[in-house]
Amino acid sequence: xxxxxxxxxxxxxxxxxxxKCMRCGKCSATCPAYDEMEYHPHQFVSMVENGDIxxxxxxxxxxxxxxxxxxxxxxxxxxxxxxxVEAVRLAAVRKQGANHLKADSVPDMLDDETPQQxxxxxxxxxxx
Numbered sequence: 041x042x043x044x045x046x047x048x049x050x051x052x053x054x055x056x057x058x059x060k061c062m063r064c065g066k067c068s069a070t071c072p073a074y075d076e077m078e079y080h081p082h083q084f085v086s087m088v089e090n091g092d093i094x095x096x097x098x099x100x101x102x103x104x105x106x107x108x109x110x111x112x113x114x115x116x117x118x119x120x121x122x123x124x125v126e127a128v129r130l131a132a133v134r135k136q137g138a139n140h141l142k143a144d145s146v147p148d149m150l151d152d153e154t155p156q157q158x159x160x161x162x163x164x165x166x167x168x
Contacts, residue, residue, distance in 0.1 A: 046093055046131060054127035058089035060117045067111035067121045072155075077101040081111040081121035088124055093131075102129040107161050 051057070061082065068080040079087065079101045087096055096102065102125065111121040146162045 043091055043093060047088065047091055050088055050093070050124065050127045050131060053130060054120070054123040056085075056120050056124045056127070058085045058119065058124065061085045061089065061119045062117060064116065066114045066116065067119070070110045070114040072108060072110065073104045073106050076104040081105075081125070084125050084128065085119055085121050088128070093128070096128050097132045097135060101125075102132055105129070106155075106158055108157055 063082060063086065065082050067085075068074060068082045071077070071081055074080055078099050079096060084096060084101075087093065105122065105125045107122055107126060109122050112123070115121065146159070150159065
């Protein structure tokens with residue numbers, strides 16, 4: 041897919057305007073999955089804005105985002121990074137033709153310290 045069309049699709053799917061981002065990093069500072077992610081919320085926004093989308097499509101960070109929207113609540117400019125991550129994830133799934141993970145495989149990955157929010161989010165994401 042042409043990068044220009046992919047960029048336009050991501051903006052349409054997410055409803056996010058990445059140009060509003062002022063790179064303050066508050067979204068990344070509040071992200072509970074920060075340590076697990078290769079690209080952090082503010083980096084997603086910046087990379088999409090710059091058209092550097094291919095590394096994001098191939099990143100495991102797409103599947104580490106909890107979609108908890110803490111970054112959305114924290115953003116002073118209303119950029120909504122989590123929606124952009126979701127749009128990139130959807131583009132990756134469409135490109136691959138299948139989900140990264142199946143809902144049935146989630147229970148095998150759990151332990152006593154797994155946050156409940158992660159479990160609910162994983163089932164929501166991977167059972168579509």
